Amino acid sequence: MTKSPRFPQTGLSADAVAEALRAHAGLDSASVETIGFARRFFAGADVAAVAADAAGLFAHAGRVSSYPGLPQPPGMGQIQRELQQWALELLDAPEGTAARLTSGGTESVILALRACLKTAFPGKPSPAGTPPEIVAAWSAHPCIDKAAELLGARLVRVPVGVGHVADPAAMAAAITPATRMLYVSFPSYAYGLADDVAAFADLALEHGLWLHVDACMSGFLAPFQRMNGEAIPFCGPGIPGVSSLSADFHKHGYSAKGASALLLAEEAARAIDFVYSDHPLPTMATETLAGTAPGAALASAWAVMRYLGAEGYCKLAARLSAARQAFAAAVRSVPGFSVLGEPLFSLMVVTSSRHDMAAVHRGMAARGWFTLAVASPPGLHLNIGALDAPLAERFAADLSEVVRDAA
Known part of the structure; x- marks a missing residue:
């Protein structure tokens, strides 16, 4: 890091500022140009330009916003309404479902837990003063830890089952009178x-519990895979027992960050508004955590969806599936390596019972690959993009070189 200059005394021209920004953007692009998987959720320069x-x-x-006295821009209002409708349509939501637009999956999950605590069990104290509990698999994203901490709940994580997915029997055994x-x-x-x-969903119905589905990674990918004829299970609120679902536009919707959608019943959505009247100004009411919620990312999501349409998203989904299959085949071609389970989307974990995965x-990092180290089972976490199929053979070759060099 170079030392930052002091705050400027005089301003630059707009052209000079734009030139400096292009230089910064160029540095960022160059820094990842040769790194595999560094361009996450990249659908091409044209899509990125539309989003930007x-x-x-x-x-x-x-x-x-419903805050009285604030301007109600009709253009942004139309963008929001259309994004909400598209999310409901693509995620197979039944009549009576609402879509809340948020800044990302974490905010969506926080609001889902708020909806659960306010509507599913209003005023019902936990036994012996214990906090309300959430049961999740060890594989669940830490955003649910954050939601639990913020809303005074207790997260109970249980081991994953066979195949490294959530185990219904183990989660059922963890349900207590405090589970929400x-x-x-x-x-x-x-x-x-x-x-x-x-x-x-069946388990939630049996015990009268709220079920949240974290579909942030697949929400705007799976619908187009199904349109392409892939056997992708449904996961949305159309399944009896599913109470809420989160899906991110800024992942495989390819929008600017951060834009997400939370789907839940309309009555639950109304219950999670933040409404405050005990202050000098008119009642403040907001639908999400942010008081001043930016619209830029939502405009970006709308623009990319209008630009690509179902045809464009289906083409990208097909390319991503082909890339995933190419990487799976390439990994399995290297002796001693395997792919964890049967991934359906863009994420894949490479494991080995023979090699030291650390x-x-x-x-692999030294050879220009951006992967995350998985602790258990030891492995490499890949986030494969729609345009990454040409990298599969190089990835396999580098895996072979790494283990040969270590021998």
């Missing part, structure tokens, strides 16, 4: 493997 241009046009736009929510992943970020949503991780 839309975000720039709405850089100063806030989302339409079951949390499952479609897929888990840790392993890239989808939990059996239908089985957990050393493999270091060796």
Whole structure:
């Protein structure tokens, strides 16, 4: 890091500022140009430009708010309504479902837990003063830890079952009178493997619990895979027993960050509004955590969806599936390596019963691959993009070199 200059005394021209920004962006692009998997959720320069241009046009736009006296921009209002409708349509939501637009999966999960605690068990204290509990598999994303901490709940994590997915029997055994929510992943970020949503929906109905489905990684990918004829299970609120679902536009919707959707029943959505009247100004009411919620990322999501349409998303989904299959075949072609389970989406974990995966991780990083080190089972966490199929053979060759060099 170079030392930052002092705050400027005089301003630059707009052209000079733009030139400096292009230089910074160029540095960022160059820094990852040769790194595999560094361009996460990249659908091509044209899509990225559409996303960026839309975000720039709405850089100063806030989302339409119910706060009295604030302007209600009709353009942003239309963008929000259309995004909500598209999310409901793509995620097979039944009549009576609402879509809340948020800044990302973490905010969506926090609001889902708020909805659970306010509507599913209003005023019902936990036994012996214990906090309300959430049961989740060990593979669940840590955003549920954050939600639990913020809302005074206790997260109970249970071991994953066979296949490294959430185990219905283990989670059922962890249910207590204090349990309020079951949390499952479609897929888990840790392993890239989808939990059996239908089985957990039955479990939630049996015990009268709220079931949240974290579909942040697949929400705007799976619908187009199904359109392509892939056998992708459904996971949304159309399944009886599913109470809420989160899906991110800024992942395989390819929008600017951060934009997400939370789907839940309309009555539950109304119950989670933040409404405050005991202050000098008119009642403040907001639908999400942010008081001033930026609209730029939502405008970006709208723009990319209008640009690609179902045809464009289906093409990208097909390319991503082909890339995943190419990487799986390449990994399995290297003696001693395997792929964890049968991933359906963009995430994949490479494991080995023969090689030291910590050393493999270091060796692959030295060869220009961005992967995360998985602790258990030891492995490499890959986030494969729609345009990454040409990298599969090089990945396999580098795996071979790493283990040969270590021998």
